Amino acid sequence: MIEETEFLAPGHRMCAGCGVALSARIAVNTAGKDTIVVSPTGCMEVTTTQYPETAWRVPFLHVAFENAASAASGIDSALKMLGKRENKNILVFAGDGGTFDIGLQALSGMFERGHKVTFICNDNEAYMNTGIQRCSATPYGAWTTTSPPGKYSIGESKPKKPIARIAAAHCIPYVATATIAYVADYQKKLKKALAVDGPSFIHVLAPCPSGWRFASDELIEVSRLAVQTGVFVLWEVENGEMENLKITKKIPQRKPVEEYLKTQGRFKHLFKPVLRKDVIGQIQAEIDKKFERFGL
Amino acid sequence: MKISIGARVEEAGSSIKYKTGGWRSYRPVVNKDKCTKCWLCYKYCPDAAIEKGKDCAVIDYDYCKGCGVCAKECKFEAIEMVPEVK
Ligand SMILES: Cc1ncc(C[n+]2csc(CCOP(=O)(O)OP(=O)(O)O)c2C)c(N)n1
Ligand code: SF4
Ligand code: SF4
Numbered sequence: 001m002i003e004e005t006e007f008l009a010p011g012h013r014m015c016a017g018c019g020v021a022l023s024a025r026i027a028v029n030t031a032g033k034d035t036i037v038v039s040p041t042g043c044m045e046v047t048t049t050q051y052p053e054t055a056w057r058v059p060f061l062h063v064a065f066e067n068a069a070s071a072a073s074g075i076d077s078a079l080k081m082l083g084k085r086e087n088k089n090i091l092v093f094a095g096d097g098g099t100f101d102i103g104l105q106a107l108s109g110m111f112e113r114g115h116k117v118t119f120i121c122n123d124n125e126a127y128m129n130t131g132i133q134r135c136s137a138t139p140y141g142a143w144t145t146t147s148p149p150g151k152y153s154i155g156e157s158k159p160k161k162p163i164a165r166i167a168a169a170h171c172i173p174y175v176a177t178a179t180i181a182y183v184a185d186y187q188k189k190l191k192k193a194l195a196v197d198g199p200s201f202i203h204v205l206a207p208c209p210s211g212w213r214f215a216s217d218e219l220i221e222v223s224r225l226a227v228q229t230g231v232f233v234l235w236e237v238e239n240g241e242m243e244n245l246k247i248t249k250k251i252p253q254r255k256p257v258e259e260y261l262k263t264q265g266r267f268k269h270l271f272k273p274v275l276r277k278d279v280i281g282q283i284q285a286e287i288d289k290k291f292e293r294f295g296l
Numbered sequence: 297m298k299i300s301i302g303a304r305v306e307e308a309g310s311s312i313k314y315k316t317g318g319w320r321s322y323r324p325v326v327n328k329d330k331c332t333k334c335w336l337c338y339k340y341c342p343d344a345a346i347e348k349g350k351d352c353a354v355i356d357y358d359y360c361k362g363c364g365v366c367a368k369e370c371k372f373e374a375i376e377m378v379p380e381v382k
């Protein structure tokens with residue numbers, strides 16, 4: 001027996017302990033039955049819509065990899081024309097590849113046109129569905145199949161693109177970051193996002209046991225440590241007013257970043273065969289700088 | 297297989313026909329006496345495989361993939377992961 005409030009049915013093929021699955025489950029259950037979900041290609045889409053089955057108990061539209069935001073914009077406009085836009089949520093679930101990289105142009109257009117759509121990026125920090133390739137969401141120093149560490153490489157060589165700040169720069173009504181360990185914080189932000197009259201964006205850090213190389217039962221702990229070490233900061237901002245940015249989860253005693261890095265096999269080359277104090281120190285320095293900038 | 301126009305799927309939630317319980321190598325077992333019904337496990341299960349039972353959390357073994365998140369997060373150690381045996 002499954003509760004009626006489960007709008008993402010079990011039986012889907014996300015990996016055991018998948019953070020994206022949990023993020024989607026939290027979000028769609030919070031948004032409720034009057035929700036239309038749009039999704040570009042990625043882990044979540046392929047695993048929840050194995051034709052001729054679907055795990056969705058709300059209308060779901062799969063489009064191409066690059067245009068989830070365009071398709072969602074179209075739904076918003078069409079419902080308006082039909083006089084049926086009232087009391088409906090339009091929710092996009094996109095991966096980081098479908099948001100930071102290939103979906104960015106469509107997303108920027110959706111923001112600029114002012115569509116009432118809530119775009120959730122479930123960020124697992126690589127192209128997971130196609131086999132763990134790096135993208136602009138992959139953090140500095142991480143192993144992926146296309147950023148292998150070795151004699152001349154420490155893994156991913158570029159810093160992570162600040163996608164939520166890019167979204168906020170569009171001066172849309174609501175932008176926030178969230179992660180699965182902090183469910184109440186996530187739900188509160190989603191409710192705010194759904195309530196605004198215009199575009200909203202939530203960047204959700206969604207750990208991936210398969211791609212980040214950790215045991216599936218560590219899922220929540222990895223998400224929690226990302227926040228406690230300051231790797232991922234939970235904040236929200238209205239109308240792009242970065243000066244009024246609100247930190248929703250303050251961390252008075254920030255843990256050293258090692259504690260987060262060492263939970264995941266994708267960073268293990270920073271510890272063995274030699275401890276890369278230089279690289280870890282660099283990652284820590286970036287976090288410290290970020291906190292200084294935030295005035296924390 | 298005949299493909300519907302637009303590859304439309306009419307039956308909502310039809311993925312329940314596929315039982316993911318077979319993926320499990322460890323099975324979460326709930327200790328009724330220790331469960332305080334705080335529902336933290338329910339909240340964190342990525343697969344919606346935990347029900348809020350009358351006396352304690354109830355695992356739906358048809359779908360539970362055995363990820364161990366519930367056992368790890370339970371503050372009362374009310375869930376134990378035990379190896380699946382044939
Ligand atoms: C135009 C186009 N290019 C490439 C692909 C192949 N492709 C499908 S999913 C995917 C990666 C998805 O990554 P992300 O958006 O981060 O989602 P994840 O699977 O990591 O959740 C890629 C490269 C595609 N479907 N379409
Ligand atoms: S590869 Fe990662 S994101 Fe994709 S289903 Fe598996 S755990 Fe989830
Ligand atoms: S082991 Fe994982 S899938 Fe099974 S009930 Fe616990 S949290 Fe859910």
Ligand SMILES: [Mg+2]
Nearest residue numbers: 095096126128
């Ligand atoms: Mg991804």
